[in-house]
Amino acid sequence: MEFSSTIRVSDLNDYIAPSQDCVVALNGKLRTSEMSEEVQLQPRAGIRAAGGRQTPAGIAEAPTGDPVKVTLHDCLACSGCITSAETVLLQQQSGEEFLARLGDPRVMVVISVSAQSRTALASYFGLSPSQALARLAGWFKWLGVRAVWDLTTARDLVLLEEAAEFLDRYRSSQEAGGSGRPAGQAPPALLPVMGSACPGWVCYAEKTQGSRVLPYLSSTRSPQGAMGGLVKSLVAAAWGATPGSVYHVTVMPCYDKKLEASRDELTTTTTTTAVTGAGSGGHEEERIPEVDCCLTTGEVLQLLQQRPAPGCEAEGLGAPAAPSCAPDPLLPGVPADEHLYGVPHGSSSGGYADFVFRTAAREVFGIEVPPGPLPWRTRRNADLQELSLSDVITTSGGGGGGGGGGATLPPFGSGQVQQASSPSLVVARVYGFRNIQTLLQQVKRGRCAYHYVEVMACPSGCLNGGGQIKPGKGVTPQQLIEQLELMYGHTDVAARNPAENPAVTALYGSFLGGLPGAPAARQVLHTSFRVRKSTVTASMVANW
Numbered sequence: 001m002e003f004s005s006t007i008r009v010s011d012l013n014d015y016i017a018p019s020q021d022c023v024v025a026l027n028g029k030l031r032t033s034e035m036s037e038e039v040q041l042q043p044r045a046g047i048r049a050a051g052g053r054q055t056p057a058g059i060a061e062a063p064t065g066d067p068v069k070v071t072l073h074d075c076l077a078c079s080g081c082i083t084s085a086e087t088v089l090l091q092q093q094s095g096e097e098f099l100a101r102l103g104d105p106r107v108m109v110v111i112s113v114s115a116q117s118r119t120a121l122a123s124y125f126g127l128s129p130s131q132a133l134a135r136l137a138g139w140f141k142w143l144g145v146r147a148v149w150d151l152t153t154a155r156d157l158v159l160l161e162e163a164a165e166f167l168d169r170y171r172s173s174q175e176a177g178g179s180g181r182p183a184g185q186a187p188p189a190l191l192p193v194m195g196s197a198c199p200g201w202v203c204y205a206e207k208t209q210g211s212r213v214l215p216y217l218s219s220t221r222s223p224q225g226a227m228g229g230l231v232k233s234l235v236a237a238a239w240g241a242t243p244g245s246v247y248h249v250t251v252m253p254c255y256d257k258k259l260e261a262s263r264d265e266l267t268t269t270t271t272t273t274a275v276t277g278a279g280s281g282g283h284e285e286e287r288i289p290e291v292d293c294c295l296t297t298g299e300v301l302q303l304l305q306q307r308p309a310p311g312c313e314a315e316g317l318g319a320p321a322a323p324s325c326a327p328d329p330l331l332p333g334v335p336a337d338e339h340l341y342g343v344p345h346g347s348s349s350g351g352y353a354d355f356v357f358r359t360a361a362r363e364v365f366g367i368e369v370p371p372g373p374l375p376w377r378t379r380r381n382a383d384l385q386e387l388s389l390s391d392v393i394t395t396s397g398g399g400g401g402g403g404g405g406g407a408t409l410p411p412f413g414s415g416q417v418q419q420a421s422s423p424s425l426v427v428a429r430v431y432g433f434r435n436i437q438t439l440l441q442q443v444k445r446g447r448c449a450y451h452y453v454e455v456m457a458c459p460s461g462c463l464n465g466g467g468q469i470k471p472g473k474g475v476t477p478q479q480l481i482e483q484l485e486l487m488y489g490h491t492d493v494a495a496r497n498p499a500e501n502p503a504v505t506a507l508y509g510s511f512l513g514g515l516p517g518a519p520a521a522r523q524v525l526h527t528s529f530r531v532r533k534s535t536v537t538a539s540m541v542a543n544w
Contacts, residue, residue, distance in 0.1 A: 093258045093293045095303045098249055099143075101293070107247040108146040110235070112227045113137075113327075115151060116253040116348065116462045117297040119488045120469050124301065125318035128492040130340050136251075136300075138323030142309050147328040151250075152341055154227035155350060156498030157507065158197070159343065161220045161525050162352055163359040164517035166193050166452055170360060192443065192450045195352050197222035199260035200457030201436065202529065210531040212444060219526045223350070224250050224257055225266050228290030229524040230330065232268045234511055238331050244270035249293045251300050253465030254458070261291035265527045296467025333510075335502045344495035345373045348488040349461035353387070353427045353454035355498070360425055360452075361389055376429070383431035383459050384438070386450065389424070427452040432459035463488060 091097070101109055113136060115129075122132035137148040173190040196202050196217040205213050221229065227250065232243040239246070250257065260266065267287040295303075304316045311321030329336035343351030354374060361367045369392055376385045428450045430439050436455060442448040458464045463484040464477070471480040498504060513520035 093261065093295070095295060095299050095306075098293050098295060098303075099307070101247045102144045104247075107245055108239070108241065109144065109247045109249060110147045110149070110231060111140050111145050111249045111251065112149045112151050112154070112224070112231070113251045114223070114253060115155070115342070115488070116465065116468070116484075117251045117300065118150070119348075119463065119484055120253065120297045121301070121317065122490075123483055123487045124469050125316060127318060129487065129490050130492050131324075132317060133340065134324040134326060135317040135322045137327050138325045139304065139309055139312075139317065141325055142323050143307065145249075148325075149227070149330055150327045150337070150340070151223045151227055152337065153330055153501060153503045153507070154230065155223040155343075156501045156504045157512075157521075157525055158220055158223050158226050159350070159352065159355045159498045160504065160516040161226075161521060162195070162218055163356050164515075165218055165220055166356050167360060167363055168517065169193055170364065170451060191452075192216060192448055193218050193356075193452045195452075195454045196220065196527075196529070197350060197352065198254075198256070198456045198458075198462075200254070200256040201455045203256065203259060203532075204433070204436070204457065206529055206532045209440065213440060214529045214531065216443065217529055219522075219528065221266075221525055221527050222260065224252060224260060224291060224294070225527060226525050228261075228266055229268075230507075232288075232290045233524060234331060234507075242270050243268050243290075244288050247292045248290065249295060250291050251295050251297065253297055253462050253468045255296060255465075255467045256457070257296075257467070258294040261289055261294045263527075265529075266290050296465075298467055298469055301469055330503060331507075334506045337501075337503070340493045341496040341501070342489070342493045344371060344497065347429060347454065347461060348463045348485055349429075349431075349454065349456050353429050353452060356452045357387060357389075357425065357427045361392070365389065365425065367393065380438075381435070383461075384428070384435045386426060386428040388426045424451075426450050427454070429454045429456075429461075431456045431461050433457060 098109075101107055113133060118129055118133050118136070121127075121136060122129045125132060125135075127135065133150060140148050169190045170193075176190070194213075194216045196219070199222070202217065205217065228248060231246060231248045236243045236246045250261070264287070266289065268290050269285050270288050301316075308316060309319075309321070309323050312319040316322070326338075327336060343355055346352075346354040357374070358369045361369050367389065374387055375391050376387050377391070378385050426449055428439075430436055430453050436457070439448070439450075439453060439455070456462060458466070460481050464481055468484075471477055475483075508514055508516070508518075508521070511520065512518060512524065515521070
């Protein structure tokens with residue numbers, strides 16, 4: 001089993017020196033007596049192994065009747081036992097666990113596939129993106145999966161919600177009489193809006209930046225989080241099933257997506273049957289994850305090699321005999337796409353900044369940005385780019401023309417166009433922690449010129465996620481990224497405005513309140529963030 005490229009150690013039996021404290025101390029105290037202490041993690045409820053629990057040397061044992069539970073979520077909020085938490089995470093969200101669930105008659109296994117993973121598999125097997133998705137769906141169905149979905153619809157919903165949230169915060173900042181940045185007179189935390197689709201960035205913000213930065217994060221979920229909400233609420237109800245009986249698996253390019261799947265904020269309520277001492281059954285409610293298992297692209301490749309379909313032992317998805325089928329419709333009555341679609345000229349990390357920029361230009365300033373690539377300007381490096389409306393006006397020779405390929409978005413906000421002699425709208429793409437640090441310093445000092453920022457922890461964005469397939473012999477990481485960028489923009493993937501997605505229209509019309517930003521949509525497609533206390537000292541961090 002592969003681990004994140006960020007953290008690679010040969011021994012996963014973590015050594016904790018006596019000077020290091022654990023965030024979750026037993027009974028509020030932590031005693032150490034020997035230099036050979038170890039931290040032992042307990043699996044989450046429902047996956048807990050049978051048998052007793054040994055008390056580690058030097059740790060005070062909890063009183064009888066008062067068991068101490070250190071959940072995976074607790075450990076992920078700590079920066080001390082990095083590799084132990086990752087070990088438990090991989091055990092609970094692994095290929096082995098996925099295969100075990102396929103053999104459980106009590107659950108229906110469903111799978112959502114990200115565009116970045118689809119792209120990587122297509123490049124690896126020499127297929128087009130649509131061929132790769134169809135053959136991947138066929139293989140999953142051969143294994144016994146109930147339904148396979150493309151994450152395009154969830155991504156389109158997220159883009160519309162992200163744009164609606166930005167418009168609301170931008171207009172509020174203008175009404176307050178300032179730019180919305182903390183150095184002005186406007187209420188703090190309106191602008192810049194920082195994208196929150198990257199769990200690595202979100203975890204960093206929660207653990208190290210806290211209340212200084214979290215208010216700037218967009219509340220819109222990531223596509224994985226949005227799909228989890230849809231599956232455990234709408235899909236389960238449409239199938240007449242409980243959320244707990246639908247086992248939702250995602251295929252993602254990043255190990256940190258496993259971390260996102262374990263967040264308390266991305267859970268739902270299900271009813272279970274409890275057995276009392278007298279043997280009679282009762283009903284209890286418990287919180288369960290909306291994404292039960294996240295597999296990386298590399299882990300799926302391993303499964304393809306371990307469990308090949310008949311006739312595919314040597315070539316995998318590239319074999320002529322590979323089973324193939326179209327992805328499933330998300331809901332009965334919601335049309336399934338016959339083709340693959342992408343955001344027109346958006347980034348390979350989701351196209352958030354591009355879509356927000358085009359929407360705000362039209363809805364706020366009445367400027368229709370012409371179709372085609374936007375004039376992004378590279379700053380210090382290729383992972384720090386910015387785009388201003390003044391540049392677009394200069395390049396295109398003015399607004400009001402062109403159109404967006406005939407797309408008509410659902411109405412946002414009041415629909416009133418702001419009259420401004422010199423429109424002020426600047427967005428940015430900020431990838432990699434080196435550039436994120438620069439961004440945060442600008443925000444804290446009140447000198448950030450951006451209104452919206454697409455933030456990703458990985459350099460080069462999501463196609464370079466730690467869970468992606470590694471470069472082959474003779475191929476450098478940069479060459480692989482360039483290959484994936486070309487595959488992501490393959491002619492097989494048609495450009496389409498998210499508002500033109502028939503499934504999106506049907507979901508908003510029947511389930512999500514009619515418009516982006518509606519209360520029903522916010523309940524399913526938005527989330528929250530909180531400060532996660534960390535007691536790790538600077539010297540401990542330096543050791544890593």
